[in-house]
Amino acid sequence: MMKKYNFSAGPCILPQEVFQEASQAILDFNNSGLSILEISHRSADFVSVMEEARNLSLKLLGLENKGYKALFLQGGASMQFLMTAYNLLEKKAAYLNTGTWATKAIKEAKFFGEVVEVASSKDKNFNYIPKNYKVPTDADYFHCTSNNTIFGTQMKEFSSVAIPLVCDMSSDIFSREMDFSKFDMIYAGAQKNMGPAGTTLVIIKEDILGKVSREIPSMLNYKTHIEKDSMFNTPAVYAVYVSLLTMRWMDRKGGVKAMEELNNKKAALLYSEIDRNELFKGYAEKEDRSTMNATFNLTDESLKDRFDELWKAEGINGLNGHRSVGGYRASMYNALPPHSVTTLVEVMQELERKA
Amino acid sequence: MMKKYNFSAGPCILPQEVFQEASQAILDFNNSGLSILEISHRSADFVSVMEEARNLSLKLLGLENKGYKALFLQGGASMQFLMTAYNLLEKKAAYLNTGTWATKAIKEAKFFGEVVEVASSKDKNFNYIPKNYKVPTDADYFHCTSNNTIFGTQMKEFSSVAIPLVCDMSSDIFSREMDFSKFDMIYAGAQKNMGPAGTTLVIIKEDILGKVSREIPSMLNYKTHIEKDSMFNTPAVYAVYVSLLTMRWMDRKGGVKAMEELNNKKAALLYSEIDRNELFKGYAEKEDRSTMNATFNLTDESLKDRFDELWKAEGINGLNGHRSVGGYRASMYNALPPHSVTTLVEVMQELERKA
Ligand SMILES: Cc1ncc(COP(=O)(O)O)c(C=O)c1O
Ligand SMILES: Cc1ncc(COP(=O)(O)O)c(C=O)c1O
Ligand SMILES: [Mg+2]
Ligand SMILES: [Mg+2]
Ligand SMILES: [Mg+2]
Ligand SMILES: [Mg+2]
Incomplete structure (x- = not known):
């Protein structure tokens, strides 16, 4: 079997040792003689998985004992587009539109009130992060997207706002150090840095809840899930378990600080090749470039078939850009080994030699 | 490692050969050199998993080419309590209350309109299925729960109604033959007969949609998911895959007909021991007994410690009754081998000899 270099945008590569443990737990979980897939979510073994996962997510972000609750919910980040507004939007909310996902979040919020x-x-097909905007102080909350998976831009600064700050961190959570206590709510679909598809991490400061006048159906109410420690109904047992394995791996490796160092190195390596090599140009504005998703194009489209052939022959996977951008996207999440980036850079240089 | 007899109520036992394949796919899916956990949900390999899973669910129920769509959604059956009402309840809906889950479904529906x-x-703590009730013909739909997981009762007949018939089949889907085309909508959390926790099968007749006047947020609108073939956002990739493996297993074994034969045999074996053995009595009315979840109590509570010790020593797992019923619950889902039931019966007989 050929070695694969997996640059998939999500679901995406997870650490090899996580795959090993995750595979073993399907046959025998914790030496119980049972598969993780066949145990009750109310069993002591799984209750402790859920608890550790919730605690570890807060620990990795430095948010322990600061009034936050962590939940693992179903529905993906897309369900959070809806739930944030359902739970927080009384009259008016402020949104920063930095791409496809932000646009979808705005669309769902409009069901519940005014959106500023x-x-x-959008004027430049989301290839940059707007700056110097003003957030209305009378909005119920301000929502932003830390990393724009599709366009390869990333917010480097989060201005302090006087209203609750809500952030979709689906594609760069656990990738860098930051004062996360700036945020009143953070959510992230697991399927990038945290684990497999099927669970969504929601971290929420309890004191922002309970301020809207509408009634909220049980499953959409954050309070329901907080009261039941994320076990109101059957959670996505396996997705939570593999997320825990991945968070343990991050913790062992030195946490978010160590992840950031590695991510910066990988990103620097690839972006410097994109800039140096005349056959390639970056898509995003330099100052807004994402360390997670590098978007780039060929300067000469006629080289497309040759380049595609080269990287595929090398075992590279998932490099095609999203249809709304075209070109290429190299996703370099936490678990991507630096060697994968080196391999991609070599292929880019090989194209240069052969072109 | 001691052999385990897993009577868990859900998540629950799945076929051993499914665990083998499911474990292998974590290391290498379809000889791709990649884990099923790291591939894009838009990859050809996964798109074909989703398509096969949707088609096979309809095939197993005899619902192909009859105007039904099958979806695999996140959120559990509890999310369906909400979504059915959001999508179908304009003025008034009719519900049959046969237990905890039906009660919760009713609670969520009340957010959206009148519930009859x-x-x-409830008068007998849900130990029977009400009969001879009248369903108002001017209700938007009639909702029932085919099998009451907690109380061990099961509907044996579904009267034809003139309005759409919606059924929560979470705990007995794929367990018996029936004319499923009676139903306009069927939903089931995967974590009993279909697969692991984390995905929910929703089968819906398209012509019942689009009749309510309210606007429905994208993620809660069945039409969104139908239009996108259940891939509007990232689905629970692995839970859908393992559900497919389990459905393929059922199909190989002879489908729902073969499952029913086996389930009837297992249930007959256990219920006849419950009736014969003077130390035990069944909880549910005989005519309403579930073939999936057999609920029973000791006639002499002082034998509890001795019985618990015996079955635990034998490797039996998950036999404690739900707190709202007490006593014992033996869940005998499709994948439970008949030998597990024989073992339980032997333990019941051992108690009798020793008591
Ligand atoms: C930043 C961001 N937000 C939201 C989503 C949507 O996530 P989901 O598919 O889990 O709903 C994605 C998916 O890639 C994303 O990258
Ligand atoms: C009949 C029935 N309906 C609904 C549910 C709730 O399912 P979930 O936990 O997936 O929301 C269950 C759970 O056991 C059930 O047995
Ligand atoms: Mg985006
Ligand atoms: Mg260049
Ligand atoms: Mg019930
Ligand atoms: Mg008896």
């Missing part, structure tokens, strides 16, 4: 788009980078 | 409880077995 404080700024948008 | 056509009958309830």
Whole structure:
């Protein structure tokens, strides 16, 4: 079997040792003689998985004992587009529009009240992060997207706002150090840095809840899930377990600080090749480049078939850009080994030699 | 490692050969050199998993080419309590209350309109299925729960109604033959007969949709998911895959007909021991007994410690009854081998000899 270099945008590569443990637990979980897939979610073994996962997510972000609750919910980040507004939007909310996902979040919020788009980078097909916008102080909350998976831009600064700050961190959670206590709510679909598809991490400061006048159906109410420690109904047992394995791996490796160092190195390596090599150009504005998703194009489209052939022959996977951008996207999540980036850079250089 | 006899109520036992394949796919899926956990949900390999799973679910129920769509959604059956009402309840809906889950479904429906409880077995702590109730013909739909996981009762007949018939089949889907085309909508959390926790099968007749006047947020709108073939957002990739493996297993074994034969045999074996053995009595009315979840109590509570010790020593797992019923519950889902039931019966007989 050929070695694969997996640059998939999500679901994406997870650490090899996580795959090993995850595979073993399907046959025998914790030496119980039972598969992790066949145990009750109310069993002591799984209750402790859920608890450790909730605690570890807070620990990795430095948010322990600061009034936050961590939940693992179903529905993906897309369900959070809806739930944030259902739970927090009384009259008006402020949104920063930095891409496809932010646009979808705005669409769902409009079901529940007025949405002020404080700024948008749609004018340049989201290849930059708007700056110097003003957030209305009378909005119920301000929502932003830390990393734009599709366009390869990433927010480097989060201005302090006087209203609750809500952030979709689906594609760069656990990738860098930051004062996460700036945020009143953070959510992230697991399927990038945290684990497999099927669970969504929601971290929420309890004191922002209970301020809307509408009634909220049980399953959509954060309070329901907080009261039941994320076990109101059957959770996505296996997705939570593999997320825990992945968070343990991050913790062992030195946490978010160590992840950031590695991510910066990988990103620097690839972006410097994109800039140096005349056959390639980056898609995003330099100052807004994402360390997670590098988007780039060929300067000469006629080289497309040759380049595609080269990287595929090398065992590279998942490099095609999203249809709304075209070109290429190299996703370099936490678990991607630096060697994978080196391999991609070599292929880019090989194209240069052969072109 | 001691052999385990897993009577868990859900998540629950799945076929051993499914565990083998499911474990292998974590290391290498379809000889791709990649884990099933790291591939894109838009990859050809996974798109074909989703398509096969949707088609096979309809095939197993005899619902192909009859105007039904099958979806695999996140959120559990509890999310369906909400979504059915959001999508179908304009003014008034009729519900049959046969237990905890039906009660929760009713609670969520009340957010959206009037709910007529056509009958309830609450008067006897849900140990029977009400009969001879009248369903109002001017209700938007009639909702029932085919099998009551907690109380061990099961509907044997579904009267034809003139309005759409919606059924929560979470705990007995794929367990018996029936004319499923009676139903306009069927939903089931995967974690009993279909697969692991984390995905929910929703089968819906398209012509019942689009009749409510309210606007429905994207993620809660069945039409969104139908239009996108259940891939509007990232699905629970692995839970859908393992559900497919389990459905393929059922199909190989002879489908729902073969499952029913086996389930009837297992249930007959256990219920006849419950009736014969003077130390035990069944909880549910005989005519309403579930073939999936057999609920029973000791006639002499002082034998509890001795019985618990015996079955635990034998490797039996998950036999404690739900707190709202007490006593014992033996869940005998499709994948439970008949030998497990024989073992339980032997333990019951051992108690009798020793008591
Ligand atoms: C930043 C961001 N937000 C939201 C989503 C949607 O996530 P889901 O598919 O889990 O609903 C994605 C998916 O890639 C994403 O990258
Ligand atoms: C009949 C029935 N309906 C609904 C549910 C709730 O399912 P979930 O936990 O997936 O929301 C269950 C759970 O056991 C059930 O047995
Ligand atoms: Mg985006
Ligand atoms: Mg260049
Ligand atoms: Mg019940
Ligand atoms: Mg008896």
